[in-house]
Amino acid sequence: MTARRNLADLVAGLETEDLQAQKRAGEMLLAAGVAAVPSLAQALRTGPPASRKAAAYLLGAFHSSDAVVAPLGRALAVDPEPKVRKNAAVALGKTGAVTAVPTLAAALAREGVSWVRPSLILALGAIADEAAAAALDQVQVTTDLEKEALRKALDRCSAQRRTRRVAWRVDGARQLRFLLTVPPGLERAALLEAAERGLGRCEQVEAGRLRCPPGTDPHQLIPGLRCITGLLIEAASGPPMDLANPTESAAALAALVTESVPLQHIRQWLAAEAGAVKYRLVVTPKGIRRETFRALLSAVRERCASFDLVDSPSGYDIQLVLRAEAGSSILFIRPSFVADTRFAYRHRDVGAAINPVVAACLVRLVRSPGSQMVFDPTCGSGTLLIERGFLDGQVQLGGLDVSRTAVGAARRNVHAAGLTSQIAINAGNAVDGDHWPRCDEVLANLPFGLRSRRRDRSLPQLYGAVIQNITRYLEPGGQALLYTANRKLLGQCLVQRRRQVAVKERLLVQSGGVNVGAWILTVAR
Ligand SMILES: C[S@@+](CC[C@H](N)C(=O)[O-])C[C@H]1O[C@@H](n2cnc3c(N)ncnc32)[C@H](O)[C@@H]1O
Incomplete structure (x- = not known):
């Protein structure tokens, strides 16, 4: 609640002609990370001109999600202030979102203000995919500024074509x-x-x-x-x-x-x-x-x-x-020619890191819209938390791991994903309930015991304690995901605690040639 009020105060701080004060508010909003996106989108839709201009500019600093691209596209189409439209165009170019190309092309066909049009052209050049290049081929330049912008944008497209060699012809x-x-x-x-x-x-x-x-x-x-x-x-x-x-x-x-x-x-x-x-x-x-x-x-x-x-x-x-x-x-x-940068945040790994596509799927199956706190007690390099963070800019997430190497890897990856304001990673033992926050979702890819004998011996204790802590710290109505290749052990632990936890869904997932079990649990009250 306090965090939301703070964001609202910061957004209100954009409404000033004092450029230094506006810059400070903007920097603090950017420091808040993706949590600031909904407030900025709202300011862009309904704020006074100074806030809309600043919000359009600031949204360009975020990852190209629908939550960012859609409000910018809307501003480009309907905002009466040319400076807002210009900033929205620049921001869309910065996101590099290929989905913005039709919006930019349509805006270019409509835009009558001569100093906005070069920014639209440059934004298409910044995206530089085949559709952007096709839109640029249609442009009729009317001023020297536009001509220069078109030259730069087309150069960018042909440089991209040279590096890509092969691309979709949409x-x-x-x-x-x-x-x-x-x-x-x-x-x-x-x-x-x-x-x-x-x-x-x-x-x-x-x-x-x-x-x-x-x-x-x-x-x-x-x-x-x-x-x-x-x-x-x-x-x-x-x-x-x-x-x-x-x-x-x-x-x-x-x-x-x-x-x-x-x-x-x-x-x-x-x-x-x-x-x-x-x-x-x-x-x-x-x-x-x-x-x-x-x-x-x-x-x-x-x-x-x-x-x-x-x-x-x-x-x-x-x-x-x-x-x-x-x-x-x-x-x-x-x-095979398509550059896949979806999981480029994975700078560091741990042994037995989850496949990020599997993580992206699993988090969708347990999320619930009202969740405020999500916790991963064995977070490894943080993949489940990061994928969950991408789904929802409002939720706070916490990760725990007993290994210092894993904690370092997760923090590095969270930083690379741009989610430091949403995800906190700590060192600690998941057996110990003191490390657990009250939470609405638990996401746990449990160790499955193929790495060392010592760990194998402690696995039943860890599995049992994780389930026990879920019953203590998961809020009513919340869901927990447990994902492990050691299906037998988890199955046994769940049978022992069947009065406390209910299995809502059980999946068998094939990943890397192994059958891995995924359980979605709720707590019986
Ligand atoms: C299967 S890995 C998790 C991988 C993670 N999903 C990822 O993508 O990197 C299991 C993790 O549990 C951690 N772990 C093992 N015992 C633990 C304990 N008692 N408390 C907290 N973490 C533990 C291990 O260090 C390891 O990083």
Whole structure:
């Protein structure tokens, strides 16, 4: 409550013509981290002009979430003050959000104030994806300032193209039906996220695979979704192949490649110079004879040359994945050229760190909208806390770990994620209830005992104490997530405490080739 009042006071401090005082208020708001975003968004929507100008400027310092991009886009479209629109454009450019490109392009088509227009152009140049480049190609410059801005923005786009070599051509890629790969067992979380992100009706096609609706913009997928491990495109499918027979299987694969509509149209959905798209052939199941692989590769090479695709197993932009199964054979295209910076906050790791995509999924399944305090008693490098922090700028989070190395790693990662004002990490033993705050959610990826005998011996005590502390410190209505590969031990501990804790949901998650258990618990009162 006090923190919220302080933020409101700081936002009120933006409403001044005293630039030094405004700067101080702004710096304090930035120091508050993402917790300040809702207050700044509110000031941008309803504040007086001085506050709106400052709020637009300050929002540009945050991570490109919807909570930041949407209010800036709105200001760009409707704010009557040119200086606010200009600051909103600069801020959108700083976020680098590809989702802001249509808003910036529309604003540019409308904007009549000559000193706002260069900022819109430069913002598109700062984003510099294919859609931004396409919007810039349409710009008719009217002043020297605009001309200079357009030159810089186009330079930036072509520099990006040079480093990327291959990029989506969004108009063409919208024809594709993308498949999303997700950790098996966590499809529901990925479907929830896709729906929240406005992806329309995704559907589960099998364990670990979702299909996107037609017309999906690939930029919405990576970096837009945190609950997916990757993308696939169905290239073609046919009857089963006899991989024991090199000649027959090569002919069957050649037929799949030839009839593949996505491969025939690859130049319409990928932007790249001639000869620049490189591929690698992958065959599953693994372990086929070398002779068969050679025959398959030779068939693919011959056909793919006509699609302007170059075989390059050591450096490639797409993978052609042949899945040969008993009932059918399917050829997928797996894009590998997309830079994935979603988890770039992971500067340091601990042994047994959770896969960040799994963490992103799990936190969605336990969060509840009114939560104020989330606690991870065995936080390791902080992945669960960071992913939970990204979901909600209002919540406070605490992490505990007995290992100093883990505490250092978690603090480093929290800093890199820009969440220091939300997440506090401390050293301590989770067995000891004195380290536990009262909390609305518990997220715990428990150690599972493969590292040392000493730790193995103390695991039953730790598991029991964690459950006991959950019953003491979890607020009524709160939920706890326990995630561990030692399913047997946790199952036994939960049976012993079945009068105190209720299992709301139990999931089996496949991660890194291991079946890991996830329990969502509530406390029986
Ligand atoms: C599976 S790892 C957690 C990994 C974490 N989710 C991540 O992504 O980095 C379990 C962690 O529990 C910590 N741990 C083990 N015993 C503990 C105890 N008694 N109290 C607190 N932490 C403990 C270990 O140091 C380790 O960092």
